[in-house]
Amino acid sequence: MADKQWIVRSAExxxxxxxxxxxxxxxxxxxxxxxxxxPSIDEFTQRVKTIQQRYPYLVCESSEGEIVGYAYASTYKGRTAYDWTVETSIYMDQSLKGRGGGSVLYHALEEQLKKQNVYVLLACITAGNAESVGFHGKFAYREVAYFPNLGYKNGEWLDVLWMQKELQPIQGSPNPFIPNEFVGG
Structure with missing residues (x-):
């Protein structure tokens, strides 16, 4: 997927x-x-490999070929009944946020997940991260759970919220989940 400024492709x-x-x-x-x-390079490499066996792991490049961000989906829970639900994550180069690359990246991620018959997207967000809450809200995620004092980092207890989006209408039995490797992801 591409627009004038951004190119989205599978991570290598x-x-x-x-x-x-x-x-x-x-x-x-x-x-x-x-x-x-x-994480070490080896550990991060293994994470990418593991995720790509099942889900898309996408990068966003500038028109000059510089990687400016990445997004991926991962397993929400390891039980089969959750196959149609994923957790989404996105990280952008902090110096390039707000220029539209993240939106292009998330649109591409959603399109890939639709092809895999994913129905529900979840985002786990540190509650004080208004930028991420707003970004996900722009993509029609809504807050579904709030957990106070769930994690401790940088000298403070942190609240966590979960936001959810129905990617496709949920009616009756879902179509079978299709792992990434079978949709050309």
């Missing part, structure tokens, strides 16, 4: 160093992720 293992460069400030300086330590 050769992208991992750039993805980790984007993720590192979120770990080190924010409570957007509850991870305390920046």
């Amino acid at each position: 293992l050769t992208d991992v160093a750039e993805l980790l460069r984007i993720y590192t400030p979120y770990v080190e300086k924010t409570a957007i992720t509850f991870e305390y330590d920046v």
